Amino acid sequence: MQKTASHRIRTTPLAGHNLAREKPTSQGPEKPIISRHSPLLFIRGTESFADTPIFPAPIHPRHRPTATRGANPVNQTLKSWALETPPAETVYSRSSARPSAICYHSGGMEPYSIGVDLGGTNLRAAAVDEKGKVLERVSVPANFHAGPIHVVSEIVGAIAKVRDRLDPVLLRGVGIGVPGFIDIDTGVIIGSSNLPGFNDFPVRDEIQKHLGIPIILENDANAAALGEKWIGAGQNVKDLILLTLGTGIGGGVITDGKILHGSHGMAGEFGHMTVFPDGNPCGCGNNGCLEKHASATAIAAMGRMMHFGQEINSAEDVYNLALAGNERARWVFEYMGRALGIALASLINAFNFPLYLLTGGPLPAWDFFAPPMLAEVRKRSFTFARTATRIEKALLGGDAGLLGAAYLPFQQTMAREPVTH
Numbered sequence: 001m002q003k004t005a006s007h008r009i010r011t012t013p014l015a016g017h018n019l020a021r022e023k024p025t026s027q028g029p030e031k032p033i034i035s036r037h038s039p040l041l042f043i044r045g046t047e048s049f050a051d052t053p054i055f056p057a058p059i060h061p062r063h064r065p066t067a068t069r070g071a072n073p074v075n076q077t078l079k080s081w082a083l084e085t086p087p088a089e090t091v092y093s094r095s096s097a098r099p100s101a102i103c104y105h106s107g108g109m110e111p112y113s114i115g116v117d118l119g120g121t122n123l124r125a126a127a128v129d130e131k132g133k134v135l136e137r138v139s140v141p142a143n144f145h146a147g148p149i150h151v152v153s154e155i156v157g158a159i160a161k162v163r164d165r166l167d168p169v170l171l172r173g174v175g176i177g178v179p180g181f182i183d184i185d186t187g188v189i190i191g192s193s194n195l196p197g198f199n200d201f202p203v204r205d206e207i208q209k210h211l212g213i214p215i216i217l218e219n220d221a222n223a224a225a226l227g228e229k230w231i232g233a234g235q236n237v238k239d240l241i242l243l244t245l246g247t248g249i250g251g252g253v254i255t256d257g258k259i260l261h262g263s264h265g266m267a268g269e270f271g272h273m274t275v276f277p278d279g280n281p282c283g284c285g286n287n288g289c290l291e292k293h294a295s296a297t298a299i300a301a302m303g304r305m306m307h308f309g310q311e312i313n314s315a316e317d318v319y320n321l322a323l324a325g326n327e328r329a330r331w332v333f334e335y336m337g338r339a340l341g342i343a344l345a346s347l348i349n350a351f352n353f354p355l356y357l358l359t360g361g362p363l364p365a366w367d368f369f370a371p372p373m374l375a376e377v378r379k380r381s382f383t384f385a386r387t388a389t390r391i392e393k394a395l396l397g398g399d400a401g402l403l404g405a406a407y408l409p410f411q412q413t414m415a416r417e418p419v420t421h
């Protein structure tokens with residue numbers, strides 16, 4: 001995923017980068033070199049990460065769907081793990097820290113904001129009140145490749161649809177999680193692989209012009225981290241880091257309750273941390289980036305190279321083999337866990353935060369990758385070994401970015417309000 005200046009879920013801007021573009025090595029095609037004894041797994045030749053369906057985002061068990069959604073080819077491939085939108089009445093509660101009971105909309109009596117998520121193939125918008133209760137939501141298939149004018153019109157339509165079901169006077173603002181690099185100050189998308197043609201397009205001002213309400217853009221991984229801080233796994237800490245495992249690996253840093261942007265808005269690009277100096281080439285120009293060794297895309301690519309004797313279309317296929325007891329499939333997750341552990345140890349050593357969260361499609365494979373991941377972190381981080389630092393699963397699944405985006409206007413309002421004692 002990308003960060004804005006910024007997915008900032010980032011589906012990293014590099015998500016879907018096609019390694020097939022990499023030059024073949026002089027050692028010739030294409031035979032992957034895999035050594036059980038090597039910390040590295042080289043992918044050469046024509047192996048492509050580009051079209052590997054990813055794991056869907058995990059879903060809270062209460063919201064686990066019984067059927068796949070129709071038009072999304074990725075979800076069709078993912079079968080029963082398909083990303084589904086929780087029902088409109090889903091409530092995320094600050095007090096329970098977990099999606100909880102049912103409460104349909106409030107009748108327009110409470111102030112609310114609208115969060116928008118542009119990830120995947122659907123455009124989602126949700127009205128959320130100040131306690132994190134989802135009042136209304138819409139999810140519509142969107143063609144994010146149709147150009148900014150068309151996409152902006154779809155975004156405006158989705159926001160208006162949600163707003164029109166409630167009292168527009170009580171709307172406090174709109175936050176939009178964008179899979180790309182964003183200039184936060186100007187509201188311009190600097191780069192997004194998911195939104196071609198948007199570069200330098202004044203998307204915030206265009207939407208604002210149509211709706212006449214304040215719009216805040218944010219990188220979607222940052223928004224997801226903020227959502228987890230607000231009403232997810234991180235609500236009891238001020239500082240946390242979220243890693244989103246998907247096509248690529250995105251990240252968000254929350255410090256003192258707020259998103260850390262960095263000087264160019266690009267903080268948190270943890271998918272491009274080097275975990276193996278001579279590891280797999282990455283579209284960013286580096287070798288051995290975390291996302292080339294631990295993303296859902298990387299899991300599937302490693303699975304294909306293991307020649308399991310069956311077609312591997314996704315990380316979920318590798319997971320199912322691991323579940324069935326296939327030792328080599330389990331090794332793929334062990335390898336992925338080591339890569340994550342190396343990255344997390346560095347993050348813990350650098351930040352000394354109390355909480356590090358993982359989210360994304362591969363989370364169901366936690367029991368396979370977490371033990372080697374935690375062993376690696378213990379080995380490489382004195383801080384982790386000697387403190388109560390936690391590495392845990394995030395709680396909000398695919399809704400984290402949507403909810404975090406909805407929180408942005410509330411947070412901005414709070415920042416403006418005078419502090420009273």
Ligand SMILES: [Zn+2]
Pocket residue numbers: 271272282283284285286289
């Ligand atoms: Zn990279």
